[in-house]
Amino acid sequence: MVIFKKTVFYTILFAAALTFLYPFIWMILATFKPEIEITEITLLPSVFTLRSYELVFNKIPIIRSFLNSLFVSVTATASVLFFSSMVGYSLSRLQFRGRELIFGVILLTMMIPAQITLIPMYILMVKLDLTNTYRALIFPASISAFGILLFRQYFKAFPQEIIDAARIDGAGEFTILYRIIWPNSIPTLITVGIITFMGIWNDVLWPLIVIRKENLMTMPQMVTLFSVGGRAEAQLGAILAAATLLAVPVMLIYLFFQKYFIRSMATSGLKN
Amino acid sequence: MADVVLKDVTKIFDKEIYAVKDFNIEISDGEFVVLVGPSGCGKSTVLRMIAGLEEVTQGDIYIGDKIVNNIAPKERDIAMVFQNYALYPHMNVFDNISFGLKLRKVDSKEIEKRVNDAAEILGINHLMQRKPKALSGGERQRVALGRSIVRQPKVFLFDEPLSNLDAKLRVELRTEISKLHNRLKTTMIYVTHDQVEAMTLGEKIIIMRDGVIQQKGTPVDVYDNPVNKFVAGFIGSPSMNFITGQVEDTQGLLFNRGSLSFPINSGAEDKLKEFVGKDIIFGIRPEDISISGKEKGIPMVVEILEMMGNEIYLHLAIDQNTLIARVPPDTKVEEGQKVKIIFNFPKAHYFDPDSQIRI
Ligand SMILES: Nc1ncnc2c1ncn2[C@@H]1O[C@H](COP(=O)(O)OP(=O)(O)OP(=O)(O)O)[C@@H](O)[C@H]1O
Ligand SMILES: [Mg+2]
Numbered sequence: 001m002v003i004f005k006k007t008v009f010y011t012i013l014f015a016a017a018l019t020f021l022y023p024f025i026w027m028i029l030a031t032f033k034p035e036i037e038i039t040e041i042t043l044l045p046s047v048f049t050l051r052s053y054e055l056v057f058n059k060i061p062i063i064r065s066f067l068n069s070l071f072v073s074v075t076a077t078a079s080v081l082f083f084s085s086m087v088g089y090s091l092s093r094l095q096f097r098g099r100e101l102i103f104g105v106i107l108l109t110m111m112i113p114a115q116i117t118l119i120p121m122y123i124l125m126v127k128l129d130l131t132n133t134y135r136a137l138i139f140p141a142s143i144s145a146f147g148i149l150l151f152r153q154y155f156k157a158f159p160q161e162i163i164d165a166a167r168i169d170g171a172g173e174f175t176i177l178y179r180i181i182w183p184n185s186i187p188t189l190i191t192v193g194i195i196t197f198m199g200i201w202n203d204v205l206w207p208l209i210v211i212r213k214e215n216l217m218t219m220p221q222m223v224t225l226f227s228v229g230g231r232a233e234a235q236l237g238a239i240l241a242a243a244t245l246l247a248v249p250v251m252l253i254y255l256f257f258q259k260y261f262i263r264s265m266a267t268s269g270l271k272n
Numbered sequence: 273m274a275d276v277v278l279k280d281v282t283k284i285f286d287k288e289i290y291a292v293k294d295f296n297i298e299i300s301d302g303e304f305v306v307l308v309g310p311s312g313c314g315k316s317t318v319l320r321m322i323a324g325l326e327e328v329t330q331g332d333i334y335i336g337d338k339i340v341n342n343i344a345p346k347e348r349d350i351a352m353v354f355q356n357y358a359l360y361p362h363m364n365v366f367d368n369i370s371f372g373l374k375l376r377k378v379d380s381k382e383i384e385k386r387v388n389d390a391a392e393i394l395g396i397n398h399l400m401q402r403k404p405k406a407l408s409g410g411e412r413q414r415v416a417l418g419r420s421i422v423r424q425p426k427v428f429l430f431d432e433p434l435s436n437l438d439a440k441l442r443v444e445l446r447t448e449i450s451k452l453h454n455r456l457k458t459t460m461i462y463v464t465h466d467q468v469e470a471m472t473l474g475e476k477i478i479i480m481r482d483g484v485i486q487q488k489g490t491p492v493d494v495y496d497n498p499v500n501k502f503v504a505g506f507i508g509s510p511s512m513n514f515i516t517g518q519v520e521d522t523q524g525l526l527f528n529r530g531s532l533s534f535p536i537n538s539g540a541e542d543k544l545k546e547f548v549g550k551d552i553i554f555g556i557r558p559e560d561i562s563i564s565g566k567e568k569g570i571p572m573v574v575e576i577l578e579m580m581g582n583e584i585y586l587h588l589a590i591d592q593n594t595l596i597a598r599v600p601p602d603t604k605v606e607e608g609q610k611v612k613i614i615f616n617f618p619k620a621h622y623f624d625p626d627s628q629i630r631i
Contacts, residue, residue: 169346169372
């Protein structure tokens with residue numbers, strides 16, 4: 001009976017996983033097929049070819065765009081971790097007037113759809129003369145309300161006595177945050193880090209608006225322009241290859257940190 | 273090394289919670305003072321104000337001859353040991369102990385030396401590379417002690433450092449802290465809700481209730497001469513017996529509480545004269561009650577007998593009145609037995625039922 005139940009359970013799980021994975025597997029395998037085979041029903045290519053990738057690398061500076069994306073995402077993520085944890089710490093651990101009000105305002109900004117601020121943000125970038133710079137990609141993403149919220153919740157549960165002990169030991173607020181609290185908040189740092197990183201990595205709209213120069217373009221922007229523009233020469237294989245290249249780094253990061261990610265979702269406090 | 277003085281210190285939380293009220297204490301250099309009181313009476317708040325972790329609402333705190341109200345904790349030159357050890361979970365024992373010194377830019381040779389000395393004293397040399405998670409409660413608290421020793425502070429603050437330990441370890445570390453004080457001769461302020469700890473550790477103890485000091489004095493002094501019923505009941509275990517009754521004047525004063533009535537003959541008659549016809553609280557410690565071998569004495573029944581090994585606690589009752597007596601282990605009594613008891617009147621106390629103050 002137990003075995004039967006388990007079999008049913010795993011069959012359903014497997015079917016569900018397959019529906020999610022199938023298109024993805026199909027896409028990856030399709031990039032290795034000759035162009036004419038792509039629309040066929042078979043999963044495996046009859047001959048293995050890197051034609052599609054060759055086309056991508058020949059037509060667009062995909063490596064450059066990858067490096068651009070990497071630079072922008074890493075810098076902005078580091079900045080989010082640094083600044084959001086700082087704000088989260090002060091909102092959860094320091095006493096000052098207007099603290100709750102500030103927190104309320106920060107929460108409010110999360111409720112405003114990004115589309116509403118898109119045009120004003122663009123105008124701001126133009127006024128600051130930041131269009132077509134990395135800064136236009138990094139600055140608006142360098143602190144996040146979501147990060148602040150998550151850090152604040154987590155830091156609230158941090159044992160007060162440890163903070164007190166550090167303060168008596170001679171630590172200032174920065175030392176307390178970055179040398180005492182950070183090393184004990186690694187799952188939270190990773191969670192905020194991954195979510196932030198993916199958000200920035202996957203963003204297409206904002207780069208499309210502020211970046212026109214090809215050598216500054218981010219990878220998703222480049223791939224999107226490649227797919228919808230004429231340069232793919234309507235070759236489905238090349239488009240899929242570009243999309244695969246785009247997805248791989250994110251997947252690798254996720255797989256690598258998955259353990260921490262789940263752990264931080266499952267635990268919310270630190271015990272002594 | 274420094275005196276610690278609190279002058280009219282008051283702490284109000286959230287505009288209305290008086291955690292500490294008009295607190296006045298003078299602790300001289302090198303003294304070991306214990307703050308004791310029931311949970312929530314404001315002991316930790318006093319300590320945290322001295323440490324600078326909590327702001328003072330009113331009044332002044334002096335360490336040495338400086339007012340420290342607006343001085344940051346790290347500049348007060350104090351060290352504190354917490355109930356939950358408060359070790360840094362990500363650092364090993366050595367780093368935990370030396371963290372404060374590193375922040376103060378002490379030379380690394382000097383750090384090494386001080387940490388080793390402290391580890392020697394506390395017997396934790398072999399734990400240096402371990403993380404706090406891999407230590408027992410007693411070891412953790414030793415590390416926390418080490419962390420405070422190496423700083424060589426002017427004042428040590430302890431906030432119930434032994435409450436999380438089992439009874440045996442508690443006694444062991446209590447002795448250790450005593451020895452530490454003898455060796456370092458530094459001012460130490462120790463907070464506990466455990467009156468046994470207070471009695472055994474303190475040179476001076478301060479008993480608090482609801483944020484107000486009830487009494488200050490040596491352990492013997494507060495034990496023998498409690499100022500009010502609260503102190504009398506709080507200090508001592510099992511606690512003092514209290515019986516409310518009426519004072520009557522029939523050829524000498526009589527304490528009347530139905531079946532538990534007896535003549536008052538303790539030399540306290542003069543003070544009690546004005547209470548004739550009024551209620552009064554009679555207080556007697558368990559060890560000041562003895563079983564009479566003769567016909568004399570107040571008749572009571574032994575309800576429960578608790579054998580402690582070196583002594584016996586007798587729960588005595590007559591009608592609604594109950595008393596606890598502490599008698600020698602060789603006393604021949606059984607549960608359910610009728611006995612006659614005698615009070616050691618010179619050690620008895622009398623309290624005004626309205627003000628609770630000792631008469
Ligand atoms: N941050 C705070 N905000 C509001 N009230 C507080 C705060 N800290 C303490 N109190 C209140 O002040 C009073 C004294 O608290 P305190 O922690 O000093 O008691 P304590 O004597 O140390 O008790 P315990 O033996 O349980 O540790 C309590 O009534 C407590 O609720
Ligand atoms: Mg306390």
